[in-house]
């Protein structure tokens with residue numbers, strides 16, 4: 001850090017904002033981790049996926065990370081980590097880290113500038129656009145990868161401080177469906193489960209989830225199950241998980257809704273439903289039962305392509321189960337009728353009484369490390385803490401909790417991600433601030449997305465790297481610290497707040513996202529409104545205040561030290577919970593728990609199953625709807641928006657390739673170790689019958705065309721995919737050149753998993 005930046009900023013800041021002056025400590029390791037433990041290690045929740053494993057980071061005498069291992073005491077991962085976790089420090093040391101702000105010059109090149117100039121240009125250009133086109137003409141797109149406190153700060157700053165109306169996050173691409181489904185069916189976005197349910201079920205139904213690859217540590221939890229469970233995988237592909245399952249239901253792509261309604265019909269017809277539970281805790285069952293009558297086994301077999309015996313066996317397995325858990329991920333969420341599909345899974349859990357008990361639940365598994373934080377705290381389409389912008393009482397509550405004038409809080413929900421991009425096309429959105437996501441690579445039909453970004457009057461990208469496709473399109477790049485270079489909390493799939501710790505220096509002038517937001521507030525002129533946001537932990541206290549009385553109430557979590565000692569805490573954890581039951585401390589966790597009465601059943605030898613460490617929702621059968629009853633929600637299935645035809649006869653499926661790749665590979669591609677664990681170039685899975693018919697051999701170059709464009713990919717000939725289908729891993733830049741821009745109408749989540757394509761052998 002140069003002293004000149006320090007001096008420049010000091011000159012521009014008055015005494016009221018002195019604390020915002022950049023100083024050398026901003027660009028280094030300000031202090032050894034506050035939560036350094038006696039063994040010279042720090043614990044930090046992993047910054048990749050939503051499993052939320054705890055990593056033990058081993059430090060040198062200055063408090064900087066040397067290497068890491070998996071934390072054996074954490075109730076999530078029990079000493080395990082996947083390849084990404086073991087390599088979590090490597091991307092921090094990559095040579096292409098953004099180390100200084102970059103501004104596009106008159107020659108069209110990005111050139112280094114100091115923070116003062118960057119922030120003046122950022123605020124000046126956005127204000128100019130707002131003055132000309134209205135406050136709503138600038139928007140932001142955020143991420144599920146930054147800390148909860150940072151998400152909360154960004155949403156509050158952009159909307160209450162900078163006057164934006166619209167902002168969304170890349171969680172729209174993975175979890176919006178689960179949010180919409182839970183809200184309508186259960187009254188709140190409330191995944192009901194805890195990871196111990198993987199070990200307590202006697203039937204585990206994985207719907208559109210390749211758990212072995214996408215959530216390998218959760219698969220290990222399945223392997224810990226001592227009840228010899230039936231493991232059912234519903235997926236068109238014979239994925240790694242399907243091959244390890246006891247039943248694989250290889251349905252036709254996007255026929256899920258028909259199958260789910262057909263299962264409901266069979267279970268009702270055979271009396272395999274829990275009438276007492278339905279009568280006491282749900283509403284709408286009679287209408288649903290009537291609706292499901294149309295989904296006869298004959299119809300289901302015809303529309304799903306399943307054998308009658310497969311359907312029969314699946315229904316019988318669910319009917320026989322005492323503790324059935326249903327789990328879904330992107331195979332459901334990324335579909336054209338995703339919300340109704342997720343709700344059809346919830347319907348099955350409700351009608352069989354498989355919710356609120358150990359080993360049960362209608363359970364969405366999240367994608368990113370902090371998608372759950374984004375769902376509740378990013379203030380995008382929800383107001384902070386799961387509130388509603390359109391509700392005056394909610395606006396008043398948040399105004400008081402944050403000390404923000406109520407009139408600064410928008411009265412309507414934001415446009416969703418796809419609508420913000422469409423807003424660029426029609427000229428309504430002119431300025432965009434993208435934080436820690438790679439829109440130009442990951443958005444569906446990315447060619448169009450990239451063209452839209454180019455139409456903006458001003459694009460700001462805040463990221464660890466200036467080399468992403470999106471950063472390369474920016475007018476201004478703000479260099480950000482990554483996981484391990486800052487502190488804050490993540491919320492994992494089972495609603496557990498976990499702490500991340502600063503264990504490394506961000507390079508050059510890169511700053512934490514939290515610090516960048518403080519500076520933007522100051523340069524925008526709204527710094528006083530955010531004076532209380534003085535540190536991530538101070539922001540955490542504000543977040544707590546916003547959740548009081550909500551289903552996600554966390555007022556009982558005292559502070560970061562409490563989270564650290566407890567091994568993470570699942571929401572809700574209210575003040576009353578905290579008074580009634582101490583959360584076990586982490587050191588000597590097993591010994592702490594051995595004497596507890598609840599462990600008399602022998603679970604002392606499995607401390608991670610302790611009830612205080614593993615809490616699920618709805619044990620009392622009360623849901624978050626106005627009458628306390630869960631709703632049966634249903635709708636007739638619709639055909640996919642782009643079915644195969646004579647010109648494009650294949651159905652393109654997309655999904656995760658390996659457990660060593662993360663999304664657009666922005667970070668995982670930085671690791672020599674991880675790169676050895678997956679193919680360097682894009683490949684396409686093709687059935688041997690199709691390969692024979694088209695004269696294609698394994699390894700041949702293929703041309704895959706859709707209505708959006710054409711790519712080449714190496715042929716991977718395998719019977720794990722059905723004839724007439726082709727699979728591309730989502731991580732490669734080529735994949736989304738082909739996908740079809742369509743969204744589920746309720747969640748507005750993109751339907752990545754079905755597009756029509758043609759396949760041929762590339763000319764030599």
Ligand code: SF4
Nearest residue numbers: 046048049053082085
């Ligand atoms: S990427 Fe996910 S499964 Fe792997 S170590 Fe991190 S949190 Fe655990």
